[in-house]
Amino acid sequence: MHHNSLKYCILLALSSILFVGSSAAAPTAEAGKTIFQNQCAACHNKNMKDNLTGPALGGVEARWAAYPKEDLYKWIRNSQSLIAAGHPRATELWGQYKPTVMNSFPAFTDDEIASVLLFIDAQYTKAPAAVAAGPAGGAPAEPAKPSKYIYYFLFVILAVVVGVLSRVINNLRHLVAAEDGITLPPQKTLWQTLTSKAVVGFLVFALVVLGGYTTVNKPSDVSRDMPLSNP
Numbered sequence: 001m002h003h004n005s006l007k008y009c010i011l012l013a014l015s016s017i018l019f020v021g022s023s024a025a026a027p028t029a030e031a032g033k034t035i036f037q038n039q040c041a042a043c044h045n046k047n048m049k050d051n052l053t054g055p056a057l058g059g060v061e062a063r064w065a066a067y068p069k070e071d072l073y074k075w076i077r078n079s080q081s082l083i084a085a086g087h088p089r090a091t092e093l094w095g096q097y098k099p100t101v102m103n104s105f106p107a108f109t110d111d112e113i114a115s116v117l118l119f120i121d122a123q124y125t126k127a128p129a130a131v132a133a134g135p136a137g138g139a140p141a142e143p144a145k146p147s148k149y150i151y152y153f154l155f156v157i158l159a160v161v162v163g164v165l166s167r168v169i170n171n172l173r174h175l176v177a178a179e180d181g182i183t184l185p186p187q188k189t190l191w192q193t194l195t196s197k198a199v200v201g202f203l204v205f206a207l208v209v210l211g212g213y214t215t216v217n218k219p220s221d222v223s224r225d226m227p228l229s230n231p
């Protein structure tokens with residue numbers, strides 16, 4: 001019985017850690033945005049709809065859908081080698097755009113490419129008003145910031161992991177003590193833990209820090225509107 005709940009706790013803790021780890025490494029449009037701006041935007045229009053030096057990238061996955069998924073990844077890593085290999089889509093593109101050679105990105109990981117593709121699709125399919133807002137190359141209306149909530153979410157998960165781990169440690173201490181024939185005082189209930197001095201103290205501390213952070217942040221928003229003395 002005791003053993004079972006211990007196993008359950010460890011499993012839960014491990015899976016939370018795995019979950020946090022994998023969600024942090026998974027491809028995101030946010031990561032793709034940075035890659036696109038730094039490595040692709042010089043040749044590919046960021047509205048994903050108009051051609052520039054290179055073709056508009058909106059809907060690109062559909063244009064490669066007839067081939068294995070790796071082909072598009074190979075293209076992005078090294079377009080010239082795919083052209084040399086006689087790949088139908090690659091030679092078709094080359095026929096339209098030669099002699100302009102696309103940069104090679106041999107070091108891209110699959111996740112990085114998946115991130116760029118996510119960003120391309122998000123940019124291509126987002127509401128037209130937002131795209132129209134930035135025709136002069138300025139940043140189009142900032143996309144909503146889901147990242148903030150991801151941090152809150154991760155924070156909650158981490159807090160749960162910490163809680164579960166401390167319970168696991170406690171259980172282990174009780175097991176060891178029981179083997180030595182010692183009985184420790186009964187474990188605190190969840191409510192007792194939540195209302196303990198340390199937890200309440202930490203919550204107050206976190207609130208003060210958060211409060212300070214938001215008040216400090218506001219004036220800096222205002223100062224951004226002030227004219228610069230040195231243009």
Ligand code: HEC
Pocket residue numbers: 035036039040041042043044053054055056057060063075076079089093094097098099100101102103105116
């Ligand atoms: C130096 C300019 C240049 C850069 C930088 C560049 N590309 Fe290209 N890209 C091209 C050109 C030109 C083509 C058309 C084919 C050709 O000429 O090789 C192309 C074609 C493509 C295609 C095929 C589109 C289709 O409709 O099938 C994809 C996908 C692509 N690029 C992705 C990227 C990504 C992702 C990046 C950034 C990581 C990038 N490109 C950076 C110039 C560039």
